Amino acid sequence: MPADKQPYPSVWARPQRPRREQPPLSRQQIVAAALELLDAEGIDALSMRKLGTRLNAGATSMYTHVANKDELLELVVDEVYGEVEVPAADDPAGWRAAITRCAHSLRAAVLRHPWIVSVLGETGVAYLGPNVMRQNEAILAAFEQGGFTLEAADRALNTVVAYVIGVSTSEAAWLTTLARSGRSEQEWVESLWPAAEQAAQDYPRLRKLYAAQRNQNLSATRDDDFDSGLECILDGLAARFAPAGG
Template sequence: MYAIAYGVRYAEAMSAAKQPIPSVWTRRPRQKERPALTQDRIVSEAVKLLDEEGLEALSMRSLGTRLGVGATSLYRHVANKDELIELVVDEVYGELDVPSADRPADWPAAVTRSAHSLRAAILRHPWIASVLGQVGLVELGPNVMRQSERLLALFHTAGFAPGEADQAMSTVMAYVIGMSTSEAAYLSLLARSGQTEQEWAESLRPAAEQVLQDHPRLRDEHLARGYDDPRRVREENFAYGLERVLDGLRSRLESSG
């Protein structure tokens, strides 16, 4: 009882003196501190911005707003927008799945898996299609270098000689990036239209069927393939082309062996 009475008299005295009571329970809690601004945090947020709003929405000012800092704070970690693009491209390359191949017979499956992984990354981040190979020294990024080293190892395992192994790898990469870039542009158009892929295909079907009447070869191919599931068609087209590229590389190995 004495402790309670003393506490009450102490609080009354402090109140009369207009002084705050020195107790942890009466202090106003501090505002939650923001995470420290780092290059990794800047790049991560930039990828999110690009995925949500596209390349045209990216600026140092818009990124700073999302991070709750001024644009000048970003320049302490990233020199300019071009450098930021290099960093986000390298960040996306870090998502790739490039398996190893211990035997020469394993390389086609490993390259196929790698190619599908790159395609999936481009379709997850469609903005990347327009900046691949366009800025600075993006090829020297740590993730790009690490993944390229792993992919090149597959072509060495296959039996390609030094020099030609890089050409074989570049051929596969060119196919994947070319096909995926077209897909990414198409899917971005769909996103802006607000339609699903199936809805878009259905809306075009009457006009397409009418036009195809005057082009029998195109009409026959259209009927032979069937276009009930546009996504499936895209995946089949990609897989078919990739397999034909690998067929050519297999033939090259056989002829040079």
């Protein structure tokens, strides 16, 4: 079915074409090569032509599996989600521990593949990918284990994922800037500090915060901030949706 005749332009909405013989390239090979290229060179480096050259394959082999670059990105995004640790069914540690581990794993996946933040809103119906579906089903089950109704679990899922992606997007942008500069995180901040202090002169609260952060380990601070924010999110969800003592 041509891409422009599909009910929705997505690799997940397109029926798979019947194959009379084994294609020279598998979908997994194409996705793995695309992920490697994206991690090495970033989103701007990805093109079907460049990927074909990397795989030493012609366009026919590529388009057997994906109609265009957008479909390829859907597949690669779902591959990244496959790295996320999902909550185990009936985790004896409880729903909060399960969701916390999953949130940390999702953040880590985004930071390993920082290019992903630039395409999350442009990958069609990425939520139909099997790894995203598996993750979401497990998260819903974990919230239900904590006494949430299914509708409340859905709201909680959306809230936690929004928090993790929001924080990770800012972190990924920051770390990408660092990588391009060739400096360490501490070196970059030290070089910016005089300008930051000058900008905060007329803002006493910011000036006080900046002074307190002057010699902190920034990587550890980011981790602590993420933990603290996640705890606030989970506290709020528990207070709103979980039964007493849940």
